[in-house]
Amino acid sequence: MRRSSTIGSGMKRVRGCTGTILFGLCAAALAVSSVHAQLNQPVSASVIPRDRLLEPDALNHELQSNPHGSLILQVGSKVLFDQAHIHGAEYAGPGSRPRGIAALRSRVANLPRGQAIVLYCGCCPWDRCPNIGSAWQLLQQMGFTNVKVLHIANNFGSDWVSRGYRAESTH
Amino acid sequence: MLNRRIRLWRILGCAMLAGLFAGAGPGVAQDAMGRTSLVGLRAPDIARADLRGAPVSLAALRGKVVLLNFWATWCAPCRVEMPRFVAWQKQYGVDGLQIVSVSIDDSEPPARALVERMHLDYPVVMGDAKLGERYGGVLGVPVTFLIDRRGVIRARIDGETDLGALQGKIEAMLAAH
Numbered sequence: 001m002r003r004s005s006t007i008g009s010g011m012k013r014v015r016g017c018t019g020t021i022l023f024g025l026c027a028a029a030l031a032v033s034s035v036h037a038q039l040n041q042p043v044s045a046s047v048i049p050r051d052r053l054l055e056p057d058a059l060n061h062e063l064q065s066n067p068h069g070s071l072i073l074q075v076g077s078k079v080l081f082d083q084a085h086i087h088g089a090e091y092a093g094p095g096s097r098p099r100g101i102a103a104l105r106s107r108v109a110n111l112p113r114g115q116a117i118v119l120y121c122g123c124c125p126w127d128r129c130p131n132i133g134s135a136w137q138l139l140q141q142m143g144f145t146n147v148k149v150l151h152i153a154n155n156f157g158s159d160w161v162s163r164g165y166r167a168e169s170t171h
Numbered sequence: 172m173l174n175r176r177i178r179l180w181r182i183l184g185c186a187m188l189a190g191l192f193a194g195a196g197p198g199v200a201q202d203a204m205g206r207t208s209l210v211g212l213r214a215p216d217i218a219r220a221d222l223r224g225a226p227v228s229l230a231a232l233r234g235k236v237v238l239l240n241f242w243a244t245w246c247a248p249c250r251v252e253m254p255r256f257v258a259w260q261k262q263y264g265v266d267g268l269q270i271v272s273v274s275i276d277d278s279e280p281p282a283r284a285l286v287e288r289m290h291l292d293y294p295v296v297m298g299d300a301k302l303g304e305r306y307g308g309v310l311g312v313p314v315t316f317l318i319d320r321r322g323v324i325r326a327r328i329d330g331e332t333d334l335g336a337l338q339g340k341i342e343a344m345l346a347a348h
Binding site: 042077078079080082083084094096122123124125128130131154155156157158161169170171 | 311
């Protein structure tokens with residue numbers, strides 16, 4: 001009786017261990033798939049809260065009154081940036097690519113977490129932009145508290161340059 | 172004396188009107204960076220090798236209707252259009268349609284991979300900022316140009332195009348000899 005109870009408790013321990021191992025394996029698999037998804041699937045622009053969005057006319061107005069108030073970072077295509085970008089903006093790399101995320105991380109690494117930053121892309125219509133969501137998420141994860149995102153509904157050409165707002169090319 | 176003054180004012184008035192209409196003509200509207208829409212003007216030449224290494228020259232395509240499409244691998248609307256472009260090249264190639272596409276990706280490997288995956292069998296060249304500027308600024312993709320048989324740009328479509336309407340335009344341009 002006593003022996004059978006020892007065997008029984010041993011079996012329970014084995015089951016408990018198997019459960020723990022299975023749980024651990026599942027958690028690891030989920031973590032890996034989440035990282036995989038982060039690297040391969042673009043993060044939707046819808047992750048950015050509405051109160052962090054800045055309309056083009058508002059940013060244009062802000063730039064006129066305080067040209068050096070915010071660090072403006074373009075997180076999209078370099079070819080588009082070279083053609084035209086917001087006056088004074090810096091290129092930070094495409095948010096949808098690991099190299100772009102690395103470049104953005106490196107650019108802001110030493111900045112105070114309260115630094116005013118404006119992110120923008122404008123490669124595609126807002127709801128299809130592959131870059132802006134992940135760039136926003138990175139700055140959130142890094143603890144930046146004063147980040148705004150330029151809401152470009154169509155693309156940078158029609159929503160900024162065509163409106164006559166101040167832009168410049170790289171050359 | 173009075174007649175001479177009236178004649179002078181008439182000449183000045185005509186000159187002013189001519190100036191106004193010259194500014195409103197096709198292809199001369201300028202954006203804030205001094206770029207023009209190019210519609211109604213001759214298409215700037217593109218002479219470079221495609222991703223397979225074959226030479227591509229727009230000038231050599233005179234006599235054909237050219238659909239020139241700027242795209243990028245990260246652009247979802249661009250990928251929606253591609254299967255239709257492949258189908259049109261097959262369907263209308265014999266009537267004189269030539270599709271040429273320009274990737275504005277920052278590097279060649281992703282463009283090359285997508286070309287293989289989507290079976291793009293028309294010429295694909297790599298673009299850059301200078302080419303974009305020569306085409307009036309490609310500041311977002313897709314951007315599609317329709318170029319007639321004489322090499323004149325007839326339409327510029329920014330953003331995802333209405334494929335049905337575009338097909339109608341292509342058929343009309345192919346029918347016009």
